[in-house]
Amino acid sequence: MDINEGTTTEDLWTPYKELAAVVESYLTNEGSGAPYAVHTFESVLRRHKQTFLSLLKNPAKNPASREEIKRGITEGVNLPSVGRTLLSKELVDEAIIISDMYNANEYACLELLHTAQRQSSRRPGLARGLLAVLLYYDGKRALVQALRELVMARDGVSWSISAREEVVSYVSRYVGQLVADGLLGGALDALRRCDLDTELELLRRNRALPPGRHLARLLAAVQNTRKLLAGVIFAASAQLGLERDILLRLLSEQMSSPSKGPTGALDEISLALQMALLYALDLSVLHRREDGEELAKKLPLIQDPDLISVLLDQLSPPSEPNQTQEGEDKHSNGLKALCQLSLGLALAALKRAPVSLLRRAEPKTELLDQDEMLVDAAIDGGVFEYLDEAILSSDLVSSEEYYQRRIHSLITDFIVLMHSKLMEMRVKAEEAARAAQLYAAEGLRAPAQRARLDALLRCVERLYRRDPLRLRRDYWAACDGSAPSCRAGGRAATLYKFVRLSGEVVVAALLPGYLRALAALAVPRHTWALLARRDALSAHHLLTALSLYYRNLRADPSPFAEHLHSSSLGASAVVPPTARPGRLLVRQEEVEAMIAALKLIAAVAKQDEAACISICENLQWDAINCMFGLICCHVPLPLKAELCLTLAALGGTAATAGRVWAALEAAQLVSISKDKRALNVELQEVECRMEEYPLSRAFLVLLEALCGAAPPPRALGAGSRAPGLAPYVRHALERLALPAPHRPYARPPERWQMLSLCFQLFARWLDQYEPAASDFPPPNTESDMNPPPGFPLLLQLHTKSEFLRLVLTTLDEAHELMDKQSAPEQEYVHKTLVSSLQILERALALERPLNVAAAEAGRAVLVVGLSKLILAPEGPDGCDRLVTCCRVLEHVSALPEAAARAVALLARALQSPVCARHLLASVLHRHDLAADVRHGFVECLETEDWGVGAAAHGTKEGVLLLLLQLLPAAPPSLAHFLLGYTLNDDISRSVLQEAGSAGAPRTCFHSILDILEEYIAPSGDTQKEATTLVESCYRLLYWICARPATSPPALRLLRARDYFLARHAKAVVNLESASPATVSARSWLLRACACEAGAAGAGRQHAALAALLAALAHAPHAHDAHDQEWEWCVIRRSLESLPVRVSAAPEPNWELFHAHQLRRAIAECDLPTGLGGKRISVSRVHALLSRELAALRASAPQRSLVAAEIQKVLDYVTEVNKQRNLAATLTHYYDSWRQLTEILFCVAPQDLLGLESKKNLLLNILQDLLNKIPPAEVLPQIGNLASGTVLLLLVNLRHCYILQKRESTLKTADFETSFFGPSNQIMQTKSLTLKFILHKILSWILVSGVSTQKMRVNLYGALLNFLNIVNLKPSSADPEEDVNATYVTRLDSSKARPSREESTLKSMAIEVINSFGENLCSIVCSDCIGGGHDVCRMVALSCLDTMIEINPGTDWMNTLTNQGYLRSLIDSLLQDDEGLKEALEPSPKSLRVLYVFESKMALLIKIAGTRVGAETLLAQGALASLANLRALDAHPDIHAGYGARDADFVPSVANRFRQILVPSLTLCDALLSTLGAQNHSCVLHATHLLLSHLECVDMVLRAAHPNSPQGLLIELEALTSVIARTSNREVFGVVSGDTALQSSAAGVQRVQYLMLALLPRFQQPPPESPEQDSILYYKIVWNLLMFARNTLEEVSVGGATAEGGRRAGAAALALLHALLLRRRAHDKLLATVQHQLHNVPAMTLLDMKKLLGAEATPASPVEARAAVVARLRERAAARRRELQLCEHAAHAALQLLWAHARLLLRASLARADSPRDSMTKAAALRGAVGEEAVSLRKELLAVFNERFVEELLETAKNQPPIQRGFLEILLKDIKTMIQFSPY
Secondary structure, three states: OOOOOOOOOOOOOHHHHHHHHHHHHHHOOOOOOOOOOHHHHHHHHHHOHHHHHOOOOOOOOOHHHHHHHHHOOOOOEEEOOOEEEOOOHHHHHHHHHHHHHHOOOHHHHHHHHHHHHHOHHHOOOOOHHHHHHHHHHHHHHHHHHHHHHHHHOOOOOOOOOOOOHHHHHHHHHHHHHHHHOOHHHHHHHHHHHOOHHHHHHHHHHOOOOOOHHHHHHHHHHHHHHHHHHHHHHHHHHHHHOOOHHHHHHHHHHHHHOOOEOOOOOEOHHHHHHHHHHHHHOOOOHHHHOOOHHHHHOOOHHHHOOOHHHHHHHHHOOOOOOOOOOOOHHHHHHHHHHHHHHHHHHHHHHHHOOOHHHHHHHOOOHHHHOOHHHHHHHHHHOOHHHHHHHHHOOOOHHHHOHHHHHHHHHHHHHHHHHOHHHHHHHHHHHHHHHHHHHHHHHOOOOOOOOOOHHHHHHHHHHHHHHOOOOOHHHHHHHHHHOOOOOHHHHHHHHHHHHHHHHHHOOOOOOOHHHHHHHHHHOOOOOHHHHHHHOOOOOOHHHHHHHHHHHHHHHHHOOOOOOHHHHHHHOOOOOOOOHHHOOOOOOOOHHHHHHHHHHHHHHHHHHHHOHHHHHHHHHOOOOOHHHHHHHHHHOOOOHHHHHHHHHHHHHHOOOHHHHHHHHHHHHHHOOOOOOOOOOHHHHHHHHHHHHHOOOHHHHHHHHHHHHHHHHOOOOOOOOEOOEOOOOHHHHHHHHHHHHOOHHHOOOOOOHHHHHHHHHHHHHHHHHHHOOOOOHHHOOOOOOOOOOOOOOHHHHHHHHOOOOHHHHHHHHHHHHHHHHOOOOOOOOHHHHHHHHHHHHHHHHHHHHOHHHHHHHHHHHOOHHHOOOHHHHOOOOEOOOOEOHHHHHHHHHHHOOOOHHHHHHHHHHHHHHOOOHHHHHHHHHHHHOOHHHHHHHHHHHHHHHHOOOOOOOHHHHHHHHHHHHHHHHHOOOOOOOHHHHHHOOOOOOOHHHOOOOOOOHHHOOOOHHHHHHHHHHHHHOOOOOOOOOOOHHHHHHHHHHHHHHHOOOOHHHHHHHHHHOOOHHHHHHHOOOOOOOOOHHHHHHHHHHHHHHHHHHHHHHHOOOHHHHHHHHHHHOOOOOOOOOOOOOOOOOHHHHHHHOOOOOOOOOOOOOOOOOOHHHHHHHHHOOEEEOOOOOEEEOHHHHHHHHHHHHHHOOOOHHHHHHHHHHHHHHHHHHHHHHHHHHHHHHHHHHHHHHHHHHHHHHHHOOOOOOOHHHHHHHHHHHHHHHHHHOOOOOOOHHHHHHHHHHHHHHHHHHHHHHHHHHHHOOOOHHHHHHHHHOOHHHHOOOOOOHHHHHHHHHHHHHHHOOOOOHHHHHHHHHHHHHHHHHHOOOOOOOOOOOOOOOOHHHHHOHHHOOOOOOOHHHHHHHHHHHHHOHHHHHHHHHHHHHOOOOHHHHHHHHHHHHHHHHHOOOOOHHHHHHHOOHHHHHHHHHHHOHHHHHHHOOOOOOOOHHHHHHHHHHHHHHHHOOOHHHHHHHHHHOHHHHHHOOHHHHOOOOHHHHOOOOOOOOOOOHHHHHHHHHHHHHHHHHHHHHHHOOOOHHHHHHHHHHHHHOHHHHHHHHHHOOOOOOHHHHHHHHHHHHHHHHOOOHHHHHHHOOOHHHHHOHHHHHHHHHHHHHHHHHOOOOOOOOOOOOHHHHHHHHHHHHHHHHHOHHHHHHOOOOHHHHHHHHHHHHHHHHHHHHHHHHHHHHHHHHHHHHHOHHHOOHHHHHHHHOOOOOOOOHHHHHHHHHHHHHHHHHHHHHHHHHHHHHHHHHHHHHHHHHHHHHOOOOOOOOOOOOOOOHHHHHHHHHOOHHHHHHHHHHHHOOHHHHHHHHHOOOOOOHHHHHHHHHHHHHHHHHHHHOOO
């Protein structure tokens, strides 16, 4: 909340709530930091000073204001909160009514109504006026609360707050001024005016009483206001006392009219005021604190010299005391006595004060001497009786720390300062006891008179019975020897002397009171040490007397007269001595003494386990058996109940529980066969008659204690009956629980007390039970052993039983009673409600295991299922119990434990989709119910943790976990309803608005966002640690943002909240010191931001993406003027402090357990966690070791040693879990950071994150990441993720490099310098980021083991991207650039010599790679051929490929060859043969072998780029392996296979085969290019490869034509290229003598025939269309023309292929003509594209969208223009490529035409070389050509005109002069042949 100088709304609620929030924020903020400046706090308090002085007084009514708002109906009024507005008549009427009710200003009431309208979403179902009334009272409460906190923050004598020193100093001055101006008097006046009955009557008269629970909240607000007002007085008095006037006024008012509670004791208001009186009359600070003298000087008792005398005048007893009046005078006298005692003790303390203080106070000596007179008067006035009955009889004192401290100080000061009075009280008590004995001896009834000492002991008992502050230790301080000073030591000795009254003779009348007081004061060690001494009163004395009493009862089985038998078992067994026929009859006093002794024993047993064991194991006392024996005897019922409670205390430890169980079984208190004995008789004949059930309740407490101390023994009762707890279960269930609702009760709360005890016991039994098949009884037989006690309960809960009906009915009744105010049984109703919910939740949790066990036992028919039974409708509304659980959540502020249990039950029940749908339908059936249920969940999330403990926190987490559980369900679900989505339509179309906007209700989503807003709100702490609640909120927020159905509405609301995610992302935490919950919360936030980035990028949400980028990628503030926007940005700082290693928990040295077996047992207890890790189940380990301990036969000392070792194991397991949780959390956080980083770089447009900033950010993050991750020490999970991040960041860097290069006009060398920095920086040692990155990646590859295949894949991928940056190949979208390549470098890449400008980056990369030596080469080569993952092999092959390309002259070729890696790689081609054939099946199992084969071939092709590599491949038999590859013979059917389309992922069979064929042919082509077509060995191997797969070659060559599918044309192009290059007649003539080729001569001729037959088919180009690739056509034509040219003379002589050769030659002219036409068209298209590219800067967005097409949707005009430029550059490059290939094909056609014409036209001119050679080649040609020459000459004459020749020459205009000259020579020769031919 922002604090301004003025409040925004001057109503009667908002300023007070803001004031309370401001005061709390300052006073609860520790340390030096504060959210706001102190002067702002001062201004706020100054503004409200008059408000405090006129407490609870409203601004007065104003007739003018009333008239103005009445005119506002027609004219409108100006309101600060809404501005100028017209008012409705209803609004004006409500404002006037509220103004009249509270005498408040009309404008303030009008603003209050407007505020109520805005707050209506927080109180659904409440009218505006009623809500305004609620806000009015809530505002008053907030005002008084702020005042009380200010008064409590005042510097004083009782306490101090941990706020800033200047704040405390100012508050002390401020409150002091308020007190001086009459604040406390105003508070008392306000308390008198603020009367509950008056307020209720006012509301009733104006019909302003709200309905239902809203009325309860209103009453609570009024009561809290009264309590806070009284608290103001109390705080002021406790800190600095009260001034004279206020003190006397308060004394007078409390003596005249104190307010009382329903029990007759003081209520909270009067108690607070009377405690204020006690603090005002207190000087105990003199001995309580070391600086007591200085603090006492601030108190009015010291400062005001006349105050003591005035008080003495008021409190001194009159000289003639009147008779004590009844009624009201009793309380006034009691208060007067209390004040007398307090003042007397203050005077006594002042008498003992230092002389300096007495000199300052200057009291008269006679005044100080009145201390004993005042104490005597107080004792005579019944001060301790009043303290006991009016103050300590309720639980209010124990609930307030400083109430208890003051009464403790009062009693201890009396014991120490007035020890003589204590002795007098004891003497009088003894005299009274002797007198009573004399009366009894005479047979007379003694007068009823309570001893003063007994009242004091009763006060001690009640005060310390509930002692959360452990104040009772002051009585035992002398035993510790820890007294800090002599004065404190004397005080401790006196207090301990009071405790040691047992060392002296205590009269019988005082014995019960003393024993009860000693029980309340019991502490560990010292109390047992006191009782262990065998003096007048000791444990030996008490237990021996108890044993003696039992033995006497057994000796006289009928100690009571028959007519007194019923009385002896009733509530009282007191009879006169004359009526005692038996010598052992016990009086009531003796019974009380025994009960008190039992209370003392029980208290000692609870406090001191060693004492408990001593009592149980002492055979002389035999206490346990003696107590059980007494329960079976005829003793009074209260004594039996106390015996059970004492046994419960003695059996409350694991060491003694077994002994108590054995004694309980031996006593046979509960029996199945005999119903007429023991407890059942007591229940039926005594307790039911008395309508009180103390013994039954005590027995339930005993069972609960025994079962809670240790697991019940399974063999209990063995021998006499079937072992087990069946009798006790039946007794508790059938005799106590089931009849409990129908029994009569003298006290109605006892019914709920009985039910709560039963249900607590049942819940414990169910918690201890795990279903097993052996628990089910065999059919038609009785089991030899009873099942555990939880089994029959669980079985009844899953069937239609009376027990289930009882639990469900009790749940409904308890929920109905929750709305009642301060019912007497409210505490027990709450406990019963919690236990019933716990029982149902546990039963639902065990439903599945129970069904499994029942199925195994063959008794599944017995189980119906609680998940079905709980859905049964009940009541007039027809609602089931799940709806009741939802309604319980509405009481979360009052019943946090019940709400937490209800949420847990809902989470269990709603795991079933049927239950979830049923509950949603039941809730939506009624609109009012739906609103209440949703608001109940909202209240659970918004309830304040302060004051309700961990239960409310657990409820919040339970609600969040429930929402997380229900969110994945198909919409609509309960989670969507609670989050505010619209369920009657597609929830993705919902509109989530702020609560109250357009009537929108407040939902759980708003509450979650408010919790997170509060978490990041500024505070004094430098870093606020997140709780598990905050972590769960962020987790739920992520899943809401991640799910497609819920994401769009949620993200819109988050953006409307000032870009919620971006603001939270700015709150950077220090991960090194953060808790795991904080790291996890931050992790879920980053994931939510990743979802927001992805959605904003996909939806073009420019503003949202800009806000997120501004928060993450920009620095929050510049460190200096030279800082860039990406320096120290959030996304880098989020990684900087992340720990990446977690030290393992050290394993202790086990002394008793075998280490190996223990590790194996612990490993068996591993459980998976939600974050993907594992944790050890501590409960399983504990259960396992406990079973081992139970089976161990050893002595008690040995068992204790084993138990200590077990605890050591559990501590070790807990530490291991902690470390595992930390490791999983860090991994999850890094994964979230990785997701966000990667998505940001993928979706951020250039106008938001420019390329330059993106590049710098990428480089710095890469450097940070590689610096952060030590490869050898990092967590394996983080290492895998980090390697993936490095990969994707380098992908983005390469993409950024490509885009920036496209936009640049610089050459490559200059651009690299501008992109990465000057070359001198590049070459500096590890100074440049790129060199550092490469070095780190290679180092990481070296140390990463082969087991981490995923990491290696990522690292190889990162290396590949890095090398691609270094060796970036030009793209068609890049600007044109001259390529530095020669004919030699194209044939042999190792001959390339990079220029000085281009060598910088490559030299750097080569230098770094070479620095790692052969070790790196060996690792990469091993991964290429190793048995790792196929993906790892592929990327390793690609990396090796690229590194050879970067440095063709590398020594790695020697390593590949010498170490056998290359040979293994080549041999693996044949090993992949079977896999490749399987990959060509219609439905392959896997395609991995196909992709690995492609990678291998790519590497081999790259190796073939150098002459050494090509020769090595030939020598190693690469082509021979391919020739033996049978997969190349499996060519799919041309007509069937090439029509099929690719599936979603799996390519068609034809495409798969092409992936095998084309790389094989490309390898042949590469070898031929490198070694040359004159290399006989290469040609031989290539020809052998073709002939080995002749059927495949035949199929492709026969089926191909220009309109064939593109895939077939690709195969044809690769095939014709190899055939054409191996058809050189000179080489082929030499190698044809090879035996293999001679045997395949027919195949060779067949291939030649098919090749020559293709050219006429391709003489006409296919029509221009997007589907047809002209480039492929031109390549195929060029290959065919080259083949025809190479074989022209051979085929022209004759033979089978002569006709094909002549046709091919004849087709050359037509093809040349067609190619020139197509060249003209390509030229025009290229000019058009270049014109468009030139006009791009002037294009509109519409023009650019037309060029891009509908499928492209750029994020911004900048990106659109860049996309258009890239598209046009690609088109231009394609057109240029087409034009170039078309020209090359035309030149080849011209050359073939020239050769063909030369053979035909020049045949007639050739002459024989000799007359004898009549059959020369020329003669043969002349005889063969015939008329072909004539027709050829005619065609040439028709075509070769001047224009045609010019077009041919135009094709060579951009080529070198030598090429153009060669073309001119050909044309000239053709013209010569045409001119001089004889035909």
